[in-house]
Amino acid sequence: MNPSVKIFSGTGSQKLAEKIAQRFGAPIGKINIQKFSDGEFQPIFLESIRGDYVFLVQSTYAPTENLMELLLMIDAAKRASAHKIIAVIPYYGFARQDRKDKPRVAIGAKLIATLLEAAGADRVITMDLHAPQIQAFFDVPVDHLDSSAIFIPYIEQLRLPNLSFAAPDVGSTNRVREIASYFNAEMVICDKHRKRANEIASMVVIGDVRDKDIILVDDICDTGGTLAKAAGLLIEKGARSVRALITHPVLSGKAYENIENSVLEELIVCDTIPLKKESPKIKVISVADLFAIAIRNAYENKSITSLFIHSQLRGRDK
16 A cells, blocks of 8 residues: 655644645644643644655744754654655745854754754755755755746736846845846846844945836845845836845844835745735745645655746746
8 A cells, every 4th residue: 555645734834734735635634732831842643644654844934943843743753653754844944054154153054954864854845945055965855946936927927017137135146047037037136245144234236227127036034124225226226116026034023114114016925934914015925836746746756847947948948
């Protein structure tokens, strides 16, 4: 008998996990996160998972509580004799710590990879890592999904007359270049210099934005300071309109205030992290379909290449 698929959610991604399970065509698995008075918690699977493919959906934002919960879920699944344990991590926390960029610092992204493997994860499915090379920190397969697959249809329906793309910093240029190439559009770079984390000292625009409808593209919006500053600078340089496409809405500190007070027309985000509150400028697009397809293909041992933008580009050029 072939192993069956069971999809479970941690407390940090319940709504998204329910959508993914619905799109996949399976009920969400029954699990209880028992909590003790001192804050300790213990995941308990309320149904048999012996011999099953177990997909555990949990974004590690905020980020240690959700991460620890995921690690305990993986350990519980391993001890319950699951056939395969796949960690589905729409937002991979600590990904900004991907290298030793100053003396005496941790490489958090590598440590998290080690912990997930040590807990017993057989595979990881995630989306838009802050640095794609984080995949190499793992010794198990990593399916690294690309949000462009859902952002591109949204951009197409906007029908902007003079479309151009902008990278809010140098680090996001490769991501932006791929989308700009898909639309045969120009791109510009907002080069920023930081004094310290979450504080921008200066920013300049590299490229011409006059009379352009600009779309800023990045993987994370944390405090919103970079996006707000970049949007204001682009308008100062003559852009007609500015929008932003961001995969992971971390939105900490004064992020909502920064976004709402900015010149951005709108901020389009994915539901990899649930919003803390609604905002008239923030629109959410779900990644549930993309993850449901990835889960099915992982279970059926099929390729996920068709989900990536470079595959779409090759198909269009034929």
